[in-house]
Amino acid sequence: MTLEEQIKKTDEELIRELQNGSKDAFDELVERFSAPLLNFIARMIGDYTIAEDLLQETFIRLWVKKDSYREIAKFSTWLYTVAGNLAKSELRRRRFRRMLPLSSGSSGFGEDDDRCFDLPDPNSDPEKDHERRNIQRRLDEEISKLPVVFKEIIILRDIQELSYEEISTILKIPLGTVKSRVNRARGRLQESLKDLR
Amino acid sequence: MVTCERFEQDYEAWRKGELTTEESDVFQKHLDTCNNCQHFAESFSTLRQYLVAMPQQEPSVRFKYQLNRKINDINTGDYKERSFVNVFPRWAAVGAGIATGFTLALVVIILNIDSGTNNTQMMADKPKAESHEQFASNEIPDSTVQNSDTMNVPESNYRLDKYSQAVSSEY
Numbered sequence: 057m058t059l060e061e062q063i064k065k066t067d068e069e070l071i072r073e074l075q076n077g078s079k080d081a082f083d084e085l086v087e088r089f090s091a092p093l094l095n096f097i098a099r100m101i102g103d104y105t106i107a108e109d110l111l112q113e114t115f116i117r118l119w120v121k122k123d124s125y126r127e128i129a130k131f132s133t134w135l136y137t138v139a140g141n142l143a144k145s146e147l148r149r150r151r152f153r154r155m156l157p158l159s160s161g162s163s164g165f166g167e168d169d170d171r172c173f174d175l176p177d178p179n180s181d182p183e184k185d186h187e188r189r190n191i192q193r194r195l196d197e198e199i200s201k202l203p204v205v206f207k208e209i210i211i212l213r214d215i216q217e218l219s220y221e222e223i224s225t226i227l228k229i230p231l232g233t234v235k236s237r238v239n240r241a242r243g244r245l246q247e248s249l250k251d252l253r
Numbered sequence: 254m255v256t257c258e259r260f261e262q263d264y265e266a267w268r269k270g271e272l273t274t275e276e277s278d279v280f281q282k283h284l285d286t287c288n289n290c291q292h293f294a295e296s297f298s299t300l301r302q303y304l305v306a307m308p309q310q311e312p313s314v315r316f317k318y319q320l321n322r323k324i325n326d327i328n329t330g331d332y333k334e335r336s337f338v339n340v341f342p343r344w345a346a347v348g349a350g351i352a353t354g355f356t357l358a359l360v361v362i363i364l365n366i367d368s369g370t371n372n373t374q375m376m377a378d379k380p381k382a383e384s385h386e387q388f389a390s391n392e393i394p395d396s397t398v399q400n401s402d403t404m405n406v407p408e409s410n411y412r413l414d415k416y417s418q419a420v421s422s423e424y
Protein backbone atom coordinates (compact mmCIF):
# COMPACT_ATOMS: atom_id res chain seq x y z
CA MET A 57 0.00 0.00 0.00
CA THR A 58 1.30 3.45 -0.88
CA LEU A 59 1.64 6.23 1.63
CA GLU A 60 -0.94 8.23 -0.31
CA GLU A 61 -3.54 5.46 0.01
CA GLN A 62 -2.84 5.27 3.73
CA ILE A 63 -3.30 9.02 4.17
CA LYS A 64 -6.69 8.96 2.42
CA LYS A 65 -8.15 6.45 4.87
CA THR A 66 -10.54 7.46 7.61
CA ASP A 67 -9.52 7.02 11.24
CA GLU A 68 -12.09 4.26 11.57
CA GLU A 69 -10.62 2.34 8.61
CA LEU A 70 -7.18 2.67 10.15
CA ILE A 71 -8.23 1.42 13.59
CA ARG A 72 -9.88 -1.59 11.92
CA GLU A 73 -6.57 -2.34 10.18
CA LEU A 74 -4.74 -1.82 13.44
CA GLN A 75 -7.07 -4.31 15.10
CA ASN A 76 -5.96 -6.76 12.41
CA GLY A 77 -2.36 -6.13 13.44
CA SER A 78 -1.21 -3.44 10.99
CA LYS A 79 1.68 -1.41 12.40
CA ASP A 80 1.44 0.94 9.39
CA ALA A 81 -2.10 1.84 10.40
CA PHE A 82 -0.87 2.51 13.93
CA ASP A 83 1.91 4.76 12.62
CA GLU A 84 -0.56 6.74 10.52
CA LEU A 85 -2.85 7.25 13.54
CA VAL A 86 0.15 8.41 15.57
CA GLU A 87 1.00 10.82 12.76
CA ARG A 88 -2.54 12.22 12.70
CA PHE A 89 -3.13 12.60 16.41
CA SER A 90 0.30 13.34 17.92
CA ALA A 91 0.24 17.13 17.64
CA PRO A 92 -3.41 17.78 18.57
CA LEU A 93 -3.29 15.38 21.52
CA LEU A 94 0.06 16.73 22.70
CA ASN A 95 -1.32 20.27 22.75
CA PHE A 96 -4.53 19.14 24.41
CA ILE A 97 -2.64 17.33 27.20
CA ALA A 98 0.00 20.05 27.55
CA ARG A 99 -2.58 22.80 27.96
CA MET A 100 -4.49 20.65 30.43
CA ILE A 101 -1.48 20.03 32.67
CA GLY A 102 0.67 23.04 31.74
CA ASP A 103 3.83 21.06 30.94
CA TYR A 104 5.00 19.89 27.52
CA THR A 105 7.61 17.41 28.79
CA ILE A 106 5.18 15.47 30.96
CA ALA A 107 2.55 15.88 28.24
CA GLU A 108 4.83 13.99 25.87
CA ASP A 109 5.15 11.13 28.37
CA LEU A 110 1.37 11.00 28.69
CA LEU A 111 1.06 11.09 24.92
CA GLN A 112 3.35 8.04 24.73
CA GLU A 113 1.13 6.38 27.32
CA THR A 114 -1.97 7.23 25.25
CA PHE A 115 -0.55 5.55 22.15
CA ILE A 116 0.72 2.59 24.15
CA ARG A 117 -2.83 2.11 25.44
CA LEU A 118 -4.07 2.36 21.87
CA TRP A 119 -1.65 -0.38 20.85
CA VAL A 120 -2.35 -2.64 23.84
CA LYS A 121 -6.10 -2.05 24.07
CA LYS A 122 -6.87 -1.62 20.38
CA ASP A 123 -9.45 -4.42 20.51
CA SER A 124 -11.52 -2.64 23.13
CA TYR A 125 -12.48 0.06 20.59
CA ARG A 126 -15.94 -0.54 19.14
CA GLU A 127 -17.23 1.45 16.23
CA ILE A 128 -20.09 3.02 18.14
CA ALA A 129 -18.13 6.22 18.68
CA LYS A 130 -15.79 8.13 16.44
CA PHE A 131 -12.25 6.91 16.90
CA SER A 132 -10.97 10.43 17.66
CA THR A 133 -13.37 10.82 20.61
CA TRP A 134 -12.22 7.47 21.99
CA LEU A 135 -8.57 8.54 21.81
CA TYR A 136 -9.29 11.97 23.28
CA THR A 137 -11.09 10.28 26.18
CA VAL A 138 -8.00 8.16 26.90
CA ALA A 139 -5.69 11.19 26.72
CA GLY A 140 -8.06 13.34 28.79
CA ASN A 141 -8.29 10.71 31.51
CA LEU A 142 -4.50 10.47 31.69
CA ALA A 143 -4.22 14.26 31.91
CA LYS A 144 -6.82 14.41 34.68
CA SER A 145 -5.07 11.64 36.62
CA GLU A 146 -1.86 13.63 36.36
CA LEU A 147 -3.65 16.73 37.69
CA ARG A 148 -5.12 14.72 40.57
CA ARG A 149 -1.72 13.27 41.35
CA ARG A 150 -0.25 16.77 41.45
CA ARG A 151 -3.03 18.09 43.61
CA PHE A 152 -2.27 15.36 46.13
CA ARG A 153 1.35 16.34 46.03
CA ARG A 154 0.38 20.00 46.31
CA MET A 155 2.77 20.91 43.57
CA LEU A 156 0.32 22.69 41.35
CA PRO A 157 -1.41 25.87 42.46
CA LEU A 158 -4.94 25.30 41.18
CA SER A 159 -7.45 27.96 40.27
CA SER A 160 -8.74 30.06 43.13
CA GLY A 161 -12.23 29.39 41.80
CA SER A 162 -13.26 33.02 41.62
CA SER A 163 -16.64 33.32 39.97
CA GLY A 164 -16.56 36.56 38.10
CA PHE A 165 -18.55 35.25 35.19
CA GLY A 166 -22.27 34.88 35.26
CA GLU A 167 -22.84 37.61 37.80
CA ASP A 168 -21.14 40.46 36.00
CA ASP A 169 -21.64 41.72 32.52
CA ASP A 170 -19.55 39.65 30.14
CA ARG A 171 -20.82 41.28 27.00
CA CYS A 172 -17.80 43.34 26.22
CA PHE A 173 -15.19 43.19 23.50
CA ASP A 174 -12.06 43.46 25.58
CA LEU A 175 -9.61 42.04 23.09
CA PRO A 176 -8.22 43.93 20.16
CA ASP A 177 -9.29 42.51 16.81
CA PRO A 178 -6.59 39.97 15.80
CA ASN A 179 -7.05 40.83 12.13
CA SER A 180 -7.00 44.57 12.57
CA ASP A 181 -3.32 45.10 11.88
CA PRO A 182 -0.99 42.52 10.33
CA GLU A 183 2.01 44.23 11.88
CA LYS A 184 0.80 43.60 15.38
CA ASP A 185 2.32 40.12 15.58
CA HIS A 186 4.13 40.96 18.77
CA GLU A 187 0.95 42.06 20.46
CA ARG A 188 -0.82 38.97 19.22
CA ARG A 189 1.89 36.71 20.65
CA ASN A 190 1.68 38.49 23.98
CA ILE A 191 -2.06 37.98 24.09
CA GLN A 192 -1.65 34.32 23.21
CA ARG A 193 0.91 33.89 25.98
CA ARG A 194 -1.46 35.58 28.37
CA LEU A 195 -4.31 33.38 27.13
CA ASP A 196 -2.25 30.26 27.83
CA GLU A 197 -1.60 31.57 31.33
CA GLU A 198 -5.25 32.30 31.98
CA ILE A 199 -6.37 28.96 30.54
CA SER A 200 -4.01 27.19 32.92
CA LYS A 201 -5.72 28.93 35.84
CA LEU A 202 -9.22 27.80 34.85
CA PRO A 203 -10.89 24.99 36.79
CA VAL A 204 -10.38 21.65 35.02
CA VAL A 205 -13.96 21.40 33.71
CA PHE A 206 -13.68 24.80 32.00
CA LYS A 207 -10.13 24.26 30.89
CA GLU A 208 -10.78 20.98 29.08
CA ILE A 209 -13.90 22.24 27.37
CA ILE A 210 -12.33 25.45 26.10
CA ILE A 211 -9.29 23.57 24.78
CA LEU A 212 -11.45 21.00 23.03
CA ARG A 213 -13.87 23.49 21.51
CA ASP A 214 -11.91 26.65 20.81
CA ILE A 215 -8.33 25.48 20.37
CA GLN A 216 -8.77 21.96 19.03
CA GLU A 217 -12.01 22.91 17.26
CA LEU A 218 -13.87 19.71 18.03
CA SER A 219 -17.61 19.74 17.43
CA TYR A 220 -20.09 20.04 20.30
CA GLU A 221 -21.22 16.51 19.50
CA GLU A 222 -17.69 15.13 19.79
CA ILE A 223 -17.08 16.96 23.06
CA SER A 224 -20.34 15.58 24.40
CA THR A 225 -19.08 12.05 23.64
CA ILE A 226 -15.60 12.64 25.08
CA LEU A 227 -16.80 14.22 28.32
CA LYS A 228 -19.93 12.06 28.55
CA ILE A 229 -22.19 15.04 29.18
CA PRO A 230 -25.34 16.15 27.29
CA LEU A 231 -25.04 18.48 24.31
CA GLY A 232 -26.86 21.30 26.10
CA THR A 233 -24.42 21.08 29.02
CA VAL A 234 -21.50 21.26 26.59
CA LYS A 235 -22.84 24.48 25.06
CA SER A 236 -23.57 26.17 28.35
CA ARG A 237 -20.26 25.07 29.83
CA VAL A 238 -18.37 26.38 26.78
CA ASN A 239 -20.09 29.73 27.23
CA ARG A 240 -19.30 29.85 30.94
CA ALA A 241 -15.67 28.94 30.26
CA ARG A 242 -15.40 31.63 27.58
CA GLY A 243 -16.97 34.09 29.96
CA ARG A 244 -14.44 33.29 32.68
CA LEU A 245 -11.60 33.64 30.23
CA GLN A 246 -12.90 36.90 28.82
CA GLU A 247 -13.34 38.23 32.34
CA SER A 248 -9.76 37.39 33.28
CA LEU A 249 -8.46 39.25 30.20
CA LYS A 250 -10.39 42.44 30.86
CA ASP A 251 -7.24 44.40 31.70
CA LEU A 252 -5.78 43.80 28.24
CA ARG A 253 -7.42 46.86 26.84
CA MET B 254 -28.44 23.90 7.53
CA VAL B 255 -26.21 25.91 9.85
CA THR B 256 -25.12 24.29 13.10
CA CYS B 257 -23.67 26.20 16.05
CA GLU B 258 -20.20 24.89 15.12
CA ARG B 259 -20.57 26.09 11.57
CA PHE B 260 -21.80 29.44 12.82
CA GLU B 261 -18.80 29.89 15.11
CA GLN B 262 -16.44 28.76 12.41
CA ASP B 263 -17.74 31.00 9.65
CA TYR B 264 -18.89 33.90 11.77
CA GLU B 265 -16.01 36.16 10.79
CA ALA B 266 -16.48 35.45 7.08
CA TRP B 267 -20.17 36.16 7.44
CA ARG B 268 -19.51 39.41 9.29
CA LYS B 269 -17.17 40.55 6.53
CA GLY B 270 -19.72 39.67 3.87
CA GLU B 271 -17.64 36.88 2.38
CA LEU B 272 -20.48 34.35 2.19
CA THR B 273 -22.93 34.01 -0.69
CA THR B 274 -26.35 35.65 -0.33
CA GLU B 275 -27.94 32.25 0.14
CA GLU B 276 -25.47 31.22 2.85
CA SER B 277 -25.81 34.59 4.46
CA ASP B 278 -29.60 34.23 4.70
CA VAL B 279 -29.30 30.82 6.35
CA PHE B 280 -26.77 32.29 8.78
CA GLN B 281 -29.08 35.13 9.71
CA LYS B 282 -31.96 32.70 10.20
CA HIS B 283 -29.84 30.60 12.56
CA LEU B 284 -28.73 33.65 14.51
CA ASP B 285 -32.34 34.80 14.91
CA THR B 286 -33.37 31.54 16.49
CA CYS B 287 -30.28 30.36 18.41
CA ASN B 288 -29.55 31.81 21.86
CA ASN B 289 -26.17 30.13 21.95
CA CYS B 290 -24.99 31.84 18.78
CA GLN B 291 -26.49 35.19 19.74
CA HIS B 292 -24.43 35.03 22.91
CA PHE B 293 -21.38 34.02 20.91
CA ALA B 294 -21.78 36.85 18.40
CA GLU B 295 -22.24 39.44 21.13
CA SER B 296 -19.45 38.33 23.43
CA PHE B 297 -16.98 35.75 22.31
CA SER B 298 -16.22 35.95 18.61
CA THR B 299 -12.98 37.92 19.09
CA LEU B 300 -11.83 35.70 21.93
CA ARG B 301 -12.42 32.65 19.78
CA GLN B 302 -10.39 34.05 16.91
CA TYR B 303 -7.43 34.25 19.25
CA LEU B 304 -8.01 30.80 20.67
CA VAL B 305 -8.30 29.15 17.25
CA ALA B 306 -5.02 30.81 16.25
CA MET B 307 -3.15 29.58 19.37
CA PRO B 308 0.21 28.05 18.39
CA GLN B 309 0.38 24.25 18.37
CA GLN B 310 3.61 22.52 19.27
CA GLU B 311 4.81 19.35 17.52
CA PRO B 312 6.15 16.40 19.52
CA SER B 313 9.94 16.33 19.91
CA VAL B 314 12.11 14.46 17.39
CA ARG B 315 12.76 11.62 19.82
CA PHE B 316 9.05 11.05 20.41
CA LYS B 317 8.40 8.58 17.60
CA TYR B 318 11.67 6.77 18.17
CA GLN B 319 10.86 6.25 21.86
CA LEU B 320 7.31 5.21 21.12
CA ASN B 321 8.42 2.65 18.54
CA ARG B 322 10.98 1.26 20.96
CA LYS B 323 8.28 0.82 23.60
CA ILE B 324 5.96 -0.85 21.10
CA ASN B 325 8.79 -3.24 20.15
CA ASP B 326 9.36 -3.97 23.84
CA ILE B 327 5.65 -4.70 24.30
CA ASN B 328 5.74 -7.08 21.35
CA THR B 329 8.78 -8.91 22.70
CA GLY B 330 7.48 -8.90 26.28
CA ASP B 331 10.29 -6.64 27.53
CA TYR B 332 8.13 -3.59 28.25
CA LYS B 333 8.39 -2.19 31.76
CA GLU B 334 5.47 0.03 32.64
CA ARG B 335 5.87 3.25 34.56
CA SER B 336 7.33 2.63 38.00
CA PHE B 337 5.35 2.53 41.22
CA VAL B 338 6.78 5.85 42.37
CA ASN B 339 5.80 7.57 39.14
CA VAL B 340 2.29 6.22 39.06
CA PHE B 341 1.26 6.74 42.66
CA PRO B 342 1.43 10.00 44.56
CA ARG B 343 4.30 10.30 47.01
CA TRP B 344 1.97 10.27 50.00
CA ALA B 345 0.71 6.84 48.91
CA ALA B 346 4.26 5.54 48.69
CA VAL B 347 5.12 7.03 52.10
CA GLY B 348 1.91 5.57 53.59
CA ALA B 349 2.69 2.14 52.13
CA GLY B 350 6.24 2.41 53.49
CA ILE B 351 5.04 3.26 57.01
CA ALA B 352 2.47 0.44 56.92
CA THR B 353 5.11 -2.06 55.77
CA GLY B 354 7.54 -0.87 58.46
CA PHE B 355 4.87 -1.15 61.13
CA THR B 356 3.94 -4.68 60.03
CA LEU B 357 7.59 -5.75 59.99
CA ALA B 358 8.12 -4.28 63.48
CA LEU B 359 5.07 -6.17 64.72
CA VAL B 360 6.38 -9.43 63.23
CA VAL B 361 9.79 -8.89 64.86
CA ILE B 362 8.16 -8.20 68.25
CA ILE B 363 5.98 -11.31 67.98
CA LEU B 364 8.98 -13.44 66.99
CA ASN B 365 10.98 -12.07 69.91
CA ILE B 366 8.19 -12.89 72.36
CA ASP B 367 7.97 -16.35 70.83
CA SER B 368 11.68 -17.01 71.14
CA GLY B 369 11.97 -15.35 74.55
CA THR B 370 11.96 -18.76 76.19
CA ASN B 371 14.87 -19.92 74.01
CA ASN B 372 17.21 -17.13 75.09
CA THR B 373 19.94 -19.49 76.17
CA GLN B 374 19.97 -21.11 72.74
CA MET B 375 20.27 -17.66 71.09
CA MET B 376 23.31 -16.85 73.22
CA ALA B 377 24.90 -20.05 72.03
CA ASP B 378 24.34 -18.90 68.46
CA LYS B 379 26.76 -15.94 68.86
CA PRO B 380 29.10 -16.64 65.93
CA LYS B 381 26.13 -16.47 63.57
CA ALA B 382 25.04 -13.11 65.05
CA GLU B 383 28.53 -11.75 64.39
CA SER B 384 28.33 -12.73 60.81
CA HIS B 385 25.12 -10.67 60.56
CA GLU B 386 27.04 -7.61 61.76
CA GLN B 387 29.77 -8.32 59.27
CA PHE B 388 27.20 -8.53 56.55
CA ALA B 389 25.77 -5.19 57.56
CA SER B 390 29.17 -3.57 57.29
CA ASN B 391 29.74 -5.17 53.91
CA GLU B 392 32.80 -7.03 55.13
CA ILE B 393 32.55 -10.68 54.29
CA PRO B 394 35.41 -12.63 55.80
CA ASP B 395 36.37 -16.02 54.37
CA SER B 396 35.02 -17.84 57.39
CA THR B 397 31.48 -16.72 56.63
CA VAL B 398 31.43 -17.84 53.03
CA GLN B 399 30.29 -21.25 54.05
CA ASN B 400 27.35 -20.12 56.17
CA SER B 401 26.34 -17.18 54.01
CA ASP B 402 23.35 -19.25 52.92
CA THR B 403 22.04 -19.21 56.46
CA MET B 404 21.91 -15.39 56.42
CA ASN B 405 18.92 -15.43 54.10
CA VAL B 406 20.64 -12.93 51.84
CA PRO B 407 19.75 -14.53 48.53
CA GLU B 408 16.24 -15.24 49.72
CA SER B 409 15.52 -11.71 50.92
CA ASN B 410 16.82 -10.31 47.64
CA TYR B 411 14.64 -12.77 45.84
CA ARG B 412 11.64 -11.55 47.83
CA LEU B 413 12.38 -7.95 46.97
CA ASP B 414 12.61 -8.89 43.31
CA LYS B 415 9.30 -10.67 43.50
CA TYR B 416 7.77 -7.67 45.25
CA SER B 417 8.91 -5.20 42.65
CA GLN B 418 7.78 -7.57 39.90
CA ALA B 419 4.38 -7.83 41.53
CA VAL B 420 4.14 -4.07 41.86
CA SER B 421 5.08 -3.43 38.28
CA SER B 422 2.75 -6.13 36.96
CA GLU B 423 -0.10 -4.78 39.03
CA TYR B 424 -0.11 -1.48 37.22
Ligand SMILES: [Zn+2]
Pocket residue numbers: 256257258260283287288289290
Ligand atom coordinates in the same frame (compact mmCIF):
# COMPACT_ATOMS: atom_id res chain seq x y z
ZN1 LIG C 1 -26.35 28.18 17.21
